[in-house]
Amino acid sequence: MKKIIAILTIGLSMTACVNEDINTDPNSAYTTVPGALVTYTQKELSDYVNTPSVNENNFRLTMQYWQETTYVNESNYDFTNRNVSNNIFLLNYVNILNNLGKAKEIINVYDPTPTEAPNWPVNKQNQLAIVDLMQVYTYQLLVDTFGNVPYTQAANLNAYPLPVYDDGATIYVDLIKRVDAATAKLVNTTSTTDFDTFTDGDKYYAGSIQKWRIFANSLKLKLAIGIADSNPTLAQTTANAAIAAGVMTSPADNAQLPYLSASPNYNPLFENLSASGRDDFFAGKTLVDYMNTTNDPRISHYYDPITGGTYVGQVIGQGGEFGTFSNIGEFAYTATTPGTILNYTEVAFYIAEANARWTPAAAATAYTTAVTASIVEWGGTPAQATAYLLTKPYDAANWKKSIGEQAWVAMFNQGLTSWNFWRRLDFPVLAAPATAIINAGGKVPVRMAYPVLEQQVNNSNWKAASTAIGGDLLTTKLFWDKF
Structure with missing residues (x-):
């Protein structure tokens, strides 16, 4: 460097x-x-x-993973x-x-x-x-x-x-x-x-x-x-x-930047959440509520619990006091967290979608592989993935919902990629906040101006x-x- x-x-x-x-x-x-x-x-x-x-x-805000604490313009789609x-x-x-x-x-x-x-x-x-x-x-x-x-x-x-x-x-x-x-x-x-x-x-x-x-x-x-x-x-x-021809088959194939522990080469997450000395973000309610209902093992890596050990997200578009809602997880406060460009989990979800579209008989297995890849990527175990999949099995009759929702959860730290999955598959169902700017037309944005x-x-x-x-x-x- x-x-x-x-x-x-x-x-x-x-x-x-x-x-x-x-x-x-x-x-x-x-x-x-x-x-x-x-x-x-x-x-x-x-x-x-x-x-x-x-x-x-x-895009972490747009996909309702995060919420701003004080200045909520971007959570309400005021990008201009x-x-x-x-x-x-x-x-x-x-x-x-x-x-x-x-x-x-x-x-x-x-x-x-x-x-x-x-x-x-x-x-x-x-x-x-x-x-x-x-x-x-x-x-x-x-x-x-x-x-x-x-x-x-x-x-x-x-x-x-x-x-x-x-x-x-x-x-x-x-x-x-x-x-x-x-x-x-x-x-x-x-x-x-x-x-x-x-x-x-x-x-x-x-x-x-x-x-x-x-x-x-x-x-x-x-x-x-x-x-x-x-x-x-x-x-x-x-x-x-x-x-x-051969796509990614394990995290060893990931395209990522190995950030260093010192400025200016540490992860931009660390730069904005830790080194800045600011408390600008906490958990968004949409994803937190979804993960709570399924006992998702990734939630403890995505977010920190509040006092009492529960996970709570703020309503999208609204600010709040830092500490009242779950903070973003430790990975975002670690200077050397690698920067993802394209990784195995993302590719596994593309394979699942390809099978759902063109080789339906193989789709369920590919879906299981993709969800498992995400859970393991975030520190979980194959056994935890098996248990989780019992709550979210593949639904061939509504494969866009199955893959769309699980890709949304999996792409938690890949907002741009998550935005693509959501726009293409129309799942999960995301609602714009009532406080969103008029130019959004009451909808979550589908492009940048x-x-x-x-x-x-x-x-x-x-x-x-x-x-x-x-x-x-x-x-x-x-x-x-x-x-």
Whole structure:
């Protein structure tokens, strides 16, 4: 991590006394090696996906896992007040995608040393494939958040300072093709040179090509399930191919960032809940009540009990005194809790959904595997999972409810992923608080509105995109959200 801290310091010092263009990343020095840029983008990506910062990622609130204690704007879907969409664009397009693009540029022009030269063609191929997989993952996040987004003209700010917005369904098709192309380029290598598949820079898999291949197949499955209702034929063939090629089969395959114990490299949960010295969050009533009724063994890991040993959540949209309701669990107050990008439990639920849709005879077993994976992930035992499943058996007649509710519980610390399951399967049934902003239309949001900044500086393309998706509203369903 030492390299990236230096890069951040250089970038900040270089921009401290100049006017800063919104499309310029102030945190990067592009004379560095690609491994350092990969480290930086992996951390930026993990920080965004895992942070509970109300300025960037409010999906734990949206999915009614957490509730704000004092300032309840975001629990009531007022995201404009903090320019949340602006921040999401900045983080993903500038900090992540732009830096990944720069990494590709450096890789493509790198002149290897005589020692590196024999292995460089394979290492170059692997490095470009890994970078492309990270780009695919990031673009899927953006499409799933907004709908149509800049894609073909994105992350090329010199050529396209005001990029057009591409059709979300078309982007998805291309992302699947890109995963296939990247996977085909991944080649095992025994080289130990400094440029060997980012061994030093890759903090997710330490340069393991086999792990990246499993990640690629798992990402392909995620893409397939994402369009299961909007493009079922492509979804089925893509899902079947991904599973056959080999997806995650245990937590050892997880894509995650190993956070460190010291600032600035500790988990953003710890940063916001502990290091900040603030008491901004406690348990949301919706999930706490659900888990209480089923004696869910995960509840003691998700939340802390109040005095008397019970678990109590606050009504969604309402504040309260910290300590009156259950606090978020110890994992969120631990600096080194890994940052999840894609994990085995999530993949297990995709397999369960794929079977429910296309191979019903195998669905019950896959559902059991997925629920068990989640309970074990959170410190439970297979025996506890068996007992829990007696209270929540698989219902083939209403599989969306079975999988939707259990994926919701399982994705407790993966708010963005949980939001996707909920929008696609329509379970659990979530009600917006009576205090929600008028723009929510009395509903839980199904998308984020485009950034206000885009309306101001990229107005014509913003208007075209808004018209194409049916309106730039929190209530506008994405192309894949059919029911």
